[in-house]
Amino acid sequence: MVVGTPGGSTIITSVFQVIVNVIDFKMSVFDAIQNSRFHHQWKPDQIYVESGCLQPNVRMVLESLGHKIKERDPIGRVEAILVDKTGCYLLLRIPEVMMMQRDIKRDDKVGLLFK
Secondary structure, three states: OEEEOOOHHHHHHHHHHHHHHHHOOOOOHHHHHHOOOEEEOOOOOOEEEOOOOOOHHHHHHHHHOOOOEEEOOOOOOOEEEEEOOOOOEEEEEOOHHHHHHHOOOOOOOOOOOOO
16 A cells, blocks of 8 residues: 655644554545544644544543644545555545545546556
8 A cells, every 4th residue: 555645744644544544444445535534743732633533522531631622624635556455456536535525626536547
């Protein structure tokens, strides 16, 4: 699997969360990329979340511990290539699918490449 995205300080966040979703949570690449993400860095000291990223009880616990949480637009524009067990090369460009649901102003296309 190869994963990349533009995004400055959110690059590592986006790539890491997609890889964890695929490997640890057994999501398809499509679902892993489409899944909501969160981001935190040293400054400013707050957690940025995409809409629907945190369940209300989790958000409440984090805020009770003093964390500042702010909703924001989608994090990253993830693209991934995965060679699956059948030998197919899948090129998925994400927020193409994600943006159709979240941000209509992006008009990228989803592509599939087969070996």
